[in-house]
Amino acid sequence: MPTPTVLTHGDRRALRAPDGAFMTLPEGHTADAISAQLADRRAARQAPLPTIHVHAETPELFDPVRTAIEQATAPAPHDAQTPPPTLALVALDTPTAAQAADDLLAQGTAVLRVHREDDVLWVHPLADPADEQAIRAADVHGRRLAACPAPALMQSLANDPGPDSLRDLPEHVIPVLVGELITRVAAWLHGNPHTGPAQLTRIEMTPLRVSTHPVIRVPEAEPLPAR
DSSP: OOOOEEEEETTEEEEEOTTSOEEEOOTTOOHHHHHHHHHHHHHHHSOBOOEEEEESSOHHHHHHHHHHHHHHSBOOOTTOSSOOOEEEEEEOOSTTHHHHHHHHHHTTOEEEEEEEETTEEEEOOOBOTTOTTOOOHHHHHHHHHHHOSOHHHHHHHHHTTOSOOOSSOOTTTHHHHHHHHHHHHHHHHTTOOOOSSEEEEEEETTTTEEEEEEEOOOOOOOOOOOO
16 A cells, blocks of 8 residues: 655645545644544445356456456445345357346346457446346347348347357457456446446457447337237
């Protein structure tokens, strides 16, 4: 932990906390009192440690995410009123993984999904079950079909042979993907609000071109009226 910086301005002294905030030092302060206040401030700024489940055989992708979140969060106290949040990290690398991810979301688990199309990786918006407009895997697939000039071919590829594997990714891509995943999980844990539609991140691996694309919830289709 960095040593806090003590600043003097006229006859006043202030402490710059490690997070950049300035704290006025009261008269007669002690080192122990300051250390306790800084510890309380640090604990208050940490999110609760979530329960993370991994649904993929891609340890090089999801293990660093779990490690970073574990190091940046604090275990919930024993007398906590609510259980810690639960998150599923899912690689959509089988034909049935997308529906399984949507089932987890419907059952109350937050879901962060990744899938691959040849040289392109797609990082889905983190779907929180508390959000009525949480983006499902089906919504992302619908957006991909709508943006594709050959949707019938894309649909056939999605079903047979299924999504491309996330194993054996180029080494230079893994830090970019891991950083994107950690950023989304951290924003979710701290309740950072987002404006506008959710964003789907596209990572073209060979040239390392990264872009974001809006995606919205696809409404359920109404049944056709009877003749």
